[in-house]
Amino acid sequence: MNIVLFRIDDRCIHGQIIQGWKGLEYQHIVVINDEIAKDKMSKQLQLISVPDGITVYFYNTKEIPDMIRDQAQNTRRTIILVRNVEDALLVVQNGVKVDRLNLGVMSCNSSRTHVVNNAVYVSPEELELLKQIAGMGIRVEAQGVERDTAVKLF
């Protein structure tokens, strides 16, 4: 797998992915999320802005090993998207190799007391999970789009 971005984003595929990360010249998006994977309408909505030529695959979290098997020989420049820290941890625990985890959009809620930037809020529990990910040699940083300066957490 040729992973150019591994990102946590509440909104999965949206304007920031399509317009804000063009410079990566990605050709392939893998979305890993239980709710989206089981809902046809959600999948259709995720796909509407994706330009021709970019392929998209959806998996639920149980299918991560299948995803790794399916995508192993895929050389296309790939973005992996998850919607939360727990799923990001599952991806790397299953053996997906990345050197960086991008925190794109993690919306504010009452338990997310740690403010990283205007779109990334982290709870104490999530901070621990992110530390765990960082402990696997992965740089954890917040960055909305390419033009933003990355804020390194770990």
Add this chain to the structure above:
Amino acid sequence: MIGIIVVTHGNMCVELIKTAEMVIGECQNIVAIPFLCHESCEERTLKIEQIISQVNQGDGVVIFTDLMGGNCCNISGMFLKDEKIAILTGVNLPMIINLVNHRNEGSFDDIVANVQKAGIKSIVNLREKIEQ
């Protein structure tokens, strides 16, 4: 009366409605929903749901969104299962003005189709237009 909702990233929707009112006067049954950076998808969905029920008078609701495939569009899209809800992306001022001015003329589907046409027709390269 058809209900109108304008959903955009940031306050563009609020200003678009204000600008429309500068041109055609006070508009009724139209609500702006700005999506702010810190809000979750769940909060946004709830907000749209509440405003739909507020503006829905039984004649249908048109939701304008800014960027096709953006979060405003994707979240609004979940309400498409209701046939009397239409979503038009790439909102511009002529679309809002057209809908406010013609919201009682014809069937819901025809009105929506005309608003879409008005939006597309309003984008011209003025030099080409003049030199025609």
